[in-house]
Structures are given as structure tokens and as C-alpha cells.
Amino acid sequence: MARDATGRDAPTRRDYLTYGGAVLGGGLLAGCTGTGADETTTPSDSTSTEATADASYTVSMAPMGEVTFEAVPETIFTRLTHLAGMAFALGRGNDVNALHAPDYYDALWNQFTPRLPGVELDWTGRYSSWTTSKEKLYELDSDVHLADPASVVALDDWTVEDIAEISENVGPWFGNTFSDSHSEPPAAYADAYEYYTLWEQFEKVAQVFEDEAKYDALAAIHDDVLDRIESGLPAEAERPSIVMGGFSDPAAPYVYNVDTPGFLSAHVRPFEPVDAFGDDVTSGSRVDMESLAEANPDVILVFGGLHPSYDMAAIRSSLEDDPVGATIPAVENGNIYPQGGRYQGPVLNLFQLEMTAKQLYPDVFGEWPTYTEGPYPEIPESEQFFDRQRVADVINGER
Template structure:
């Protein structure tokens, strides 16, 4: 089937349901930036019940009803749809759906009646355009500027898909406040994780769920910040992914900007690799020299990068066995890197316990299975309350 045939078959249905405008169509930039983060815009509802939602870089999208079939690329947007009570709308995921399903469900096991169903979703990295026509989504819940990081995609491609299949709506480069390609520079703005979730929740007409979950999150962070020890009593930390078959590792910022560090930044620990470019590599000798009190293993809940593999390699290695974190058994797992609000809740609690066990209760040494059971009086957020919010029961 040719693109022209698919386009003609979609025009009558898509344009009746979703009306698209904003940066992709007009190239106009969104205004209003405060401390590096944009102020979220409130939705506007018309007399006929349709409503519009605005977020860079896509601009303004008008809806007649919440979308029922959405494409996602990274899991933070899928997490947001799930948190908004519309997890069933996630019908495709371009980046490793099985891997993300494993990590998310490890945590979601602790939320009664809540799970991700992503493992078998269709998706492939850097897809051809025909694939998106065939998916026939109601919304591409993804960042169009991020799509053009893929070799096969241009801004013009995203515009055509947005006009002929369904609009784009999402923000990804706020994960580390990364610079967009030059063609997007005038249209891009940065948001916090919860600001992005607010707009995604509005797309799904789930503002009350957003507000309730944000209140849970805000209460937890306030409790953490009120009880943090003085800066000179906080641990030194390395956040890494061990490289298979090499005596080296990727290092990741602990306190940098963006939602990748939304769970570690409030904890204010000392990043031993703060002067190293995030996502770059260091060898074992650099780890020994830095001698962190704690090692955090990104994606340590996944099989390929499981935290137990890192523990074993460091404990058995003559170079690394003397590192303080290795000697004191303080090598801990992390969850999903591109986190949405649900993963953010679990990772913030998890990391607070890993870094400050004397204050927030011990984090059980993780070896396998779901997110560990935490005694009720040591939980930093109420699992049942969160599940009830997602399921519309609170």
C-alpha cells in the first residue's frame, strides 16, 4: 500500500477526531520560561466540549475525547498514561517494550490492581514511515524532536505523520535538558517530570489523578528534605551501568538537571563523578580512586544489567574489591531511567533508603523478584492510596 493511499484513508477519520496546530504546523515558539522550566498551560475547553492542550515542542493539540490508541517511544510517556488511568491506550512502544515491561512491573507489583502490559506491544527503533501508518494511532505520545534523532526521520517526516495520521504530543529532551537539533531550537522548552505529566494527564482528562498523585509525591519529598542530614554527613555515590566484558562502566549524573535525576537530585548526595561528562565511561581505576560509599546500578532490575552481576564482578575483582561500597555491601539497584510519575515514586523511596538507611529505614538487599516488601511504617508513600488514585477509586 502506498503512502498516498494510506493518507487518503486516514484523512476523514483523523481530522474529525484530533485537530492539530502549534510548533509542528506553524514553527512558532512557545513562550514563558522560568528557571529553565516552562510554565504549563491550562487546557482550553470550547463550547462543543473539545479541549486543547499545549506543550513544547509539538505546540497545541485539540481533542474531542481522550485518545484510545497511542504510540509511545520511551517508557516515561507510557508510565504517564498508566498513571492517568489510561494504561490500556498504550498500543505501541518503539524502544524495547519487553525490557521496559520487566522493569516497570517489578515495581508495579506493589500497587494492587496496577500493571504495565507492554511486553508484546509492536515497536521497532527507527521505524519506517509506513509502520506508523499501519499502527493508525489516535495520538503519537512522543516528542517529535526526539524522533528526529533517529537516522531515518526528519522534521518534515514528523509533520507529515502529524497531519495525515495523528498529532504528536510529548517531551523527552527534558530528561537531561539536552539541546535539540538546530531546526527545533526555537520551539523547544524544558519541563519537570511532573509538569509533563500534568499535560499528559490533561490529554486523558485525568487532571484529578494528576493532582492526587502529585500530592503524594510532594508529601514524600517534603518528608525526605526535612530529614536529610547536613551536607558533610551525606554519602558519596556513583551511579553507573557496568559494561559487559570490559573493566569499565558508564557513569551518570546524580544531581544534574532533568527528569532522569528527579529521584536522586532531592537527596543531595555527593556525586563522585560530578566532574565527568554524564553517559561517558570510566575504568575500574577511576572507581577505586573515587571510592564511593554507595554504588547505584541503573537498570539493575533487568536481566542483562542485573545488580547481582555488578556485585559479583566488583566483589571478585582484585582492583575493585577495596572500594568502600563493595566492602560494605552497598551496591544497590535502580529502576527505569526514563521515569514517569509511578517509577519516580518508587525510585525516590528506593534511593532514599539506599543512601540514608538510618533515617528512612533499610533497603533490603535486592537479589530477585518484585520490588521488596517494605514494612508499612517504613514506606515513604501509601501503595494502596496510589493504586486507588490510578484506578479511579479515590
């Protein structure tokens, strides 16, 4: 799909044309890439799904290429929560058997589910899969590994041969991680790699589960949200400067660029924000209070601020009580707001677009309530960016 300057995916659906799987490591991944032909087209004009005579079907995405499924997967291994969040959006969240920091992300996701009538999610006690082993994947025996094989090879003790072994003996790989910030994949995957938006990747995951109707419904809601943002976006001169980061230690936060490509900023980039640090700080860097004050942000966005383990009141107080921090416009004016997660998935993306709109432009989109703790705040129905019941119905298959 093409993406314009505002971050919109267009069109919502695309025509499907066949393309072959990419060759990696001299054919080592033939077991999970299908034909083994060189990939010669871009994701925007390539086939995503193709049924075969024996009722199996294929879905194509870099870096895997063309992946064949004999049946719709039932058990789902994931590492990062953008992919676990896609399973959740398709009503398959409880079929996820592994993810990074499951108890942490269960608590975070369940700050949003109370606003979705009848939607339930339980990731507690799942296998924590940030690092994993072949032995564990054999034990889990998952039908699909919603994980980027390139990101797994980037771990210690994994090779492309190991990836092929798991694909052949357990279940295929299907995921794309380095689209998070358009970073470089391992050399073995560099020639096969393509970058996708959050919603492009979600479309392909929906095809893995043969549930394109849910993608279509949620993508239409996403389009409506972007339309609302675009129609109300103030002129560039009226946009605030922003710092976005992790403030578990308010005196030394980790900060992230807000205007870089990739799905980590999919909830902020549509607002065409002003990055307070600009090019002076690399995303993920730790800064001190003096550097934060020098950046002089109008707004501070706190990643994880909605998580029950975060104390937003304490973070605000810490910045207000610091003699340097107290001089920052965002602190002086009380513009310190919580966010959810960076690897957000489509449903959290909808919520985070809504909350970011209100946090940055309350005069246009309605005020974000002062938040200290508890689930995602109740927003007056007239100021909601999307119908909660509609989203819940899509997730639960009641559309």
C-alpha cells in the same frame, strides 16, 4: 512550575493562561501546533488546556506548542518509557501500542506492579519504536503519539515535513524528551524548546487525557514524599559520594552524573548527592575499574538492577573479587544497590525516591533490604513513603 534547589515542583497546580503554538520549519508543523503564533510565555504561566466551542480542546507543551484534540485519545504510541509510564499512571498503560524495548520494560515495570494491589500491565509483544517509519505509524493508526517530534527528527530519515504529515493524517504528537538531561534539540526545534520536570510533563499528559484528577492525586503523594525527604536530609558533610551507572559489565560500567538537571535524575537529585566523579566524567561515559576506584564512591547505584535479567549477587561478587574493585568503599561496605529505570515515569519515580532514600540514608529513612532478585521488596508499612493501595486506587480510577 518553579523548582527549588531540592528538586520540588511548586505549586502542585497552576493557573491557566492562553499561549500560542510555536512556528517550526517555516510553518511546516501548522497541522499540529494550532495558531502558529510565536510562543512568548514560559510553561509555568501558560494555558495547558482550553476547551473550544465544538467540544475539542487544546493542550500546550513545547516543542509542539498548542495541540488540538477532537476527543480523548484511546490508542497511544510512545517511544520512551517516561511517557509510557505516564499513560500507565493514568490507568492507560495497556492502551500503549508501542514503546522502546517493550519486553524489557514490561519485565522491569512488572517488578513494581506486585506492590500495587489490582494493578496490571502487559507491554509484551508491542511494537518496538526506538526507530520507526511513517509507514508503521500509518499502520498503527494511533490517536496520539506520546513522543517528542524533535527526538524523532533527530533520527535518520525523518524531517519536519514527515512530522506534520503524521500529525495531520494519523494523530498529533505530544512529548518532550530533551528535558531528560537538558540537552540540545535539533536546530529546527531549538527556538520552540522548553525544559520540563518529570511532574510538569505528567501534568500536561494528564490534560491530554482529560484526567487531571489523577495527576492531582499522584502529585499530592509526590509532594508528601519530597516533604519526608527534605525533613530528614542530613547535613551536606554527612552525605555519601555516589556512582550511578549500568553494570552489566562490572569491570567497565557506564556511569551517569547524579546532580545534573533533567528528569533522568529526578529520583536522586532531591537528595542533593555528592557525585563521585564530579565534572571529570561526562554522563554516559564508560569507565574502567581503576577510574571507578579513583572516584572512591561510598555508594554504587546500579541502573536496571531490579530487572530480572540482572544478577545483583553476581555484580557484587565481581566487584568484590576484583583486586582493584575490592578497595572501593562502596564495595568494602556492601553499599551496592539496584535501581529501576532512568526514563521512569511518575509511579516508578515514587518507588525510586523511596528506595534511594533508604539506600543512601538508612539511619534516617530505614534500611533497604539486601536485594538479589524478584520484585520490589516488601517494605514495612511504617517505613513506606507512600500508601500502595492509594496509588493503586488512583491508577485504577477507584479514588
